[in-house]
Amino acid sequence: MSETSNPQLRARDDIVLKVEHLVVTFDVGRELVQAVSDVSFDIARGETLGLVGESGCGKSTVGRAIMQLPPPKGGKVIFKGQDITQLEGEALRKTRTALQMIFQDPISSLNPRRRVKDIIAEGLQIWERPNQRARVEEVMEAVGLDPETAADRRPHQFSGGQCQRICIARSLALDPDVLICDEPVSALDVSVQAQILNLLEDMKARYQLTMVFVAHNLAVVKHISDRVAVMYLGKLCEIGSVDAVYQHPSHPYTQALLASIPELETSQEDAIPLLQGDIPSPMNPPSGCRFRTRCPKAQAICAQQEPAMQASPSGIGDHFVACHFPG
Amino acid sequence: MTDSQHQTQQVPLLRVEELTVRLRGEAGIVHAVSDVSFQLQRGQTLGIVGESGSGKSVMARALMGLLPRRATHLMEGSVSLAVDGRVLELLKLSEREFRTLRGPRLAMVFQDPMTALNPVLTLGVQIAEPLQLHLGLNKAQAMARALELLTQVGIPDPEGRLRQYPHQLSGGMRQRVVIAIALACDPQVLLADEPTTALDVTVQRQVLDLLLALQRERQMGMVLITHDLGVVANRADHIAVMYAGRIVEYAPTSRLFSSMRHPYTEALFKSVPRLSDPSHTRLHAIPGRPPQLIDPAPGCAFAPRCPNAQQRCRRETPALAQIGDQHLHACFYPIGSKEVGA
Ligand SMILES: Nc1ncnc2c1ncn2[C@@H]1O[C@H](COP(=O)(O)OP(=O)(O)OP(=O)(O)O)[C@@H](O)[C@H]1O
Ligand SMILES: Nc1ncnc2c1ncn2[C@@H]1O[C@H](COP(=O)(O)OP(=O)(O)O)[C@@H](O)[C@H]1O
Ligand code: SF4
Ligand code: SF4
Ligand SMILES: [Mg+2]
Ligand SMILES: [Mg+2]
Numbered sequence: 001m002s003e004t005s006n007p008q009l010r011a012r013d014d015i016v017l018k019v020e021h022l023v024v025t026f027d028v029g030r031e032l033v034q035a036v037s038d039v040s041f042d043i044a045r046g047e048t049l050g051l052v053g054e055s056g057c058g059k060s061t062v063g064r065a066i067m068q069l070p071p072p073k074g075g076k077v078i079f080k081g082q083d084i085t086q087l088e089g090e091a092l093r094k095t096r097t098a099l100q101m102i103f104q105d106p107i108s109s110l111n112p113r114r115r116v117k118d119i120i121a122e123g124l125q126i127w128e129r130p131n132q133r134a135r136v137e138e139v140m141e142a143v144g145l146d147p148e149t150a151a152d153r154r155p156h157q158f159s160g161g162q163c164q165r166i167c168i169a170r171s172l173a174l175d176p177d178v179l180i181c182d183e184p185v186s187a188l189d190v191s192v193q194a195q196i197l198n199l200l201e202d203m204k205a206r207y208q209l210t211m212v213f214v215a216h217n218l219a220v221v222k223h224i225s226d227r228v229a230v231m232y233l234g235k236l237c238e239i240g241s242v243d244a245v246y247q248h249p250s251h252p253y254t255q256a257l258l259a260s261i262p263e264l265e266t267s268q269e270d271a272i273p274l275l276q277g278d279i280p281s282p283m284n285p286p287s288g289c290r291f292r293t294r295c296p297k298a299q300a301i302c303a304q305q306e307p308a309m310q311a312s313p314s315g316i317g318d319h320f321v322a323c324h325f326p327g
Numbered sequence: 328m329t330d331s332q333h334q335t336q337q338v339p340l341l342r343v344e345e346l347t348v349r350l351r352g353e354a355g356i357v358h359a360v361s362d363v364s365f366q367l368q369r370g371q372t373l374g375i376v377g378e379s380g381s382g383k384s385v386m387a388r389a390l391m392g393l394l395p396r397r398a399t400h401l402m403e404g405s406v407s408l409a410v411d412g413r414v415l416e417l418l419k420l421s422e423r424e425f426r427t428l429r430g431p432r433l434a435m436v437f438q439d440p441m442t443a444l445n446p447v448l449t450l451g452v453q454i455a456e457p458l459q460l461h462l463g464l465n466k467a468q469a470m471a472r473a474l475e476l477l478t479q480v481g482i483p484d485p486e487g488r489l490r491q492y493p494h495q496l497s498g499g500m501r502q503r504v505v506i507a508i509a510l511a512c513d514p515q516v517l518l519a520d521e522p523t524t525a526l527d528v529t530v531q532r533q534v535l536d537l538l539l540a541l542q543r544e545r546q547m548g549m550v551l552i553t554h555d556l557g558v559v560a561n562r563a564d565h566i567a568v569m570y571a572g573r574i575v576e577y578a579p580t581s582r583l584f585s586s587m588r589h590p591y592t593e594a595l596f597k598s599v600p601r602l603s604d605p606s607h608t609r610l611h612a613i614p615g616r617p618p619q620l621i622d623p624a625p626g627c628a629f630a631p632r633c634p635n636a637q638q639r640c641r642r643e644t645p646a647l648a649q650i651g652d653q654h655l656h657a658c659f660y661p662i663g664s665k666e667v668g669a
Binding site: 054055159161162189190191192193194195197198201216217218219220222223224225226242243246256257258260261262275276277278279 | 379483500528531532533535554555594602604607608609610611613616617
């Protein structure tokens with residue numbers, strides 16, 4: 001596969017994380033699934049990048065590839081100027097402490113046999129950091145857990161929302177630069193979801209975090225992100241600031257995603273055409289533009305030629321779209 | 328109004344009165360459903376909204392006669408279904424009697440389509456089986472009807488699909504098949520328990536639109552259970568909000584959204600992230616979390632999280648009371664009442 005050009009990568013000196021031509025494949029039986037195909041984006045210091053798309057489009061795989069869990073098949077992950085896909089052993093493990101990840105199912109990502117304070121202190125112990133106890137108490141308080149009552153308890157004594165707080169505290173203990181959140185509120189009730197989203201915003205400000213926020217709920221992503229990247233079948237379709245992507249969605253897929261959100265206001269249903277059919281199998285993606293089998297605007301060229309990333313017709317800065325007929 | 332419509336206004340299709348269900352849980356008796364009452368007319372959709380653990384699924388399973396007897400500590404109240412001019416009291420039925428109702432009278436769509444399907448049977452067999460059992464069709468007739476149903480729920484290449492197994496379908500397709508099975512015997516009442524929670528947003532909307540279209544076409548009564556107010560906002564005729572096993576507010580949908588009175592309804596409404604809000608808008612979280620339903624404390628279950636709570640709320644349990652045309656709530660100090668201090 002030939003590499004595409006990447007006009008969406010920004011020439012700024014405060015880029016903390018840059019992903020270039022990322023490719024991740026999985027062996028499924030005798031076949032090879034390309035879960036992520038040539039994805040590139042960057043994140044500036046203090047930014048939150050929202051990553052959206054339907055189930056199976058490769059969002060989590062991108063998140064894990066950034067963490068080198070496992071290292072991607074192709075492409076670069078440049079963290080603070082260094083391509084970490086080239087790192088191994090101790091150097092990689094050390095760099096990973098600066099990149100932390102939290103997941104959708106907080107309960108199963110905590111060891112049920114360990115006490116909360118030990119779970120949070122784990123990284124501190126491995127890296128023999130000083131003042132471990134004080135640091136554990138600091139982050140527990142930050143995430144709204146009372147060290148007095150919570151430190152000696154075990155995960156099963158907490159609700160899903162509380163467990164997500166524990167996971168967040170654990171991820172913050174080593175003072176990371178980047179926090180990758182993979183659907184951190186999808187399994188939570190709306191009321192608790194709002195608590196955790198507010199908490200993540202607070203933590204970002206308090207610890208100067210740069211974030212990747214993976215989710216399929218576009219309203220949630222809008223609330224927390226500065227920029228948004230939309231994925232479809234392992235490809236990036238559109239990327240831009242929240243305002244650009246939500247006010248001027250330029251890719252037919254982004255438009256369809258936005259149209260399908262259930263809204264609270266009891267307005268009558270709008271006339272935007274809904275997506276028909278299901279996402280095709282990634283084993284055997286459509287030729288040309290991968291969205292063409294569901295796209296209301298598809299033309300002959302869409303089957304022949306893969307659309308390259310180009311500036312969006314919105315005219316808004318740093319807004320890019322991969323479509324032959326954007327707008 | 329035609330005569331038949333007039334009659335259905337008189338006798339509701341489904342009437343639930345003071346339904347109370349207590350289950351034997353690992354940690355004690357769970358007060359899963361308490362004093363729930365509502366009515367459902369033919370051709371109407373009732374939305375039931377509440378957080379996880381608020382008793383929605385237990386209530387739905389109770390109506391379907393699907394709660395395991397061994398786990399049921401107590402089941403009280405009345406559930407009556409109008410069937411061919413008679414009124415059946417469902418809570419008094421034996422399992423055998425219930426079995427004849429499931430399919431042609433009452434049907435349910437569950438959250439996870441995979442658990443509702445048998446992984447080792449083809450879709451054709453799974454759809455045709457209830458048709459043979461309940462409607463006495465022969466195999467060929469049942470298969471023909473199965474094909475028709477798959478077409479109705481919008482499955483492309485339905486003939487090919489009849490020979491496939493559940494794992495060969497995407498989540499959205501599986502849920503369509505589950506809907507086809509639920510509708511196979513033309514039920515009068517459809518209980519849809521979070522039918523789209525496990526699906527992607529784009530597919531969610533397709534499946535919800537499909538359910539509604541079929542409900543209208545067949546004039547079924549539908550109970551649409553969800554934790555997402557957005558799902559029922561444009562779709563239900565009435566909405567019941569559940570908290571800790573009780574209905575705390577009930578109103579016609581537009582009225583609920585325009586003049587909600589229960590503090591929990593409002594809190595739930597405000598905590599939903601809106602697409603219309605600018606990025607980084609602070610969300611209105613509800614402090615704390617829903618109560619355990621074991622040994623419930625006296626008083627209003629929402630009191631520990633309620634901004635309007637006062638002394639009385641911790642002593643007495645507010646009853647669901649009528650406050651306007653078809654609008655009920657269970658609260659001592661509802662939104663907009665004078666007694667609520669600043
Ligand atoms: N370990 C694995 N082995 C084989 N295939 C995998 C593996 N992990 C992911 N995949 C495949 O890679 C693709 C992308 O998966 P991924 O989990 O990244 O999607 P996602 O966008 O995070 O979806 P979701 O919204 O469901 O979490 C899918 O087709 C998935 O089936
Ligand atoms: N089979 C069961 N045995 C004991 N407790 C149960 C059982 N099923 C559900 N519960 C409990 O009943 C309460 C209500 O559950 P449920 O109806 O599933 O909630 P919802 O559907 O609103 O999320 C919860 O506390 C749940 O743990
Ligand atoms: S390239 Fe063609 S098929 Fe793809 S999104 Fe654009 S118009 Fe649709
Ligand atoms: S009864 Fe009291 S605690 Fe309960 S919702 Fe009303 S004001 Fe709040
Ligand atoms: Mg994922
Ligand atoms: Mg449920």
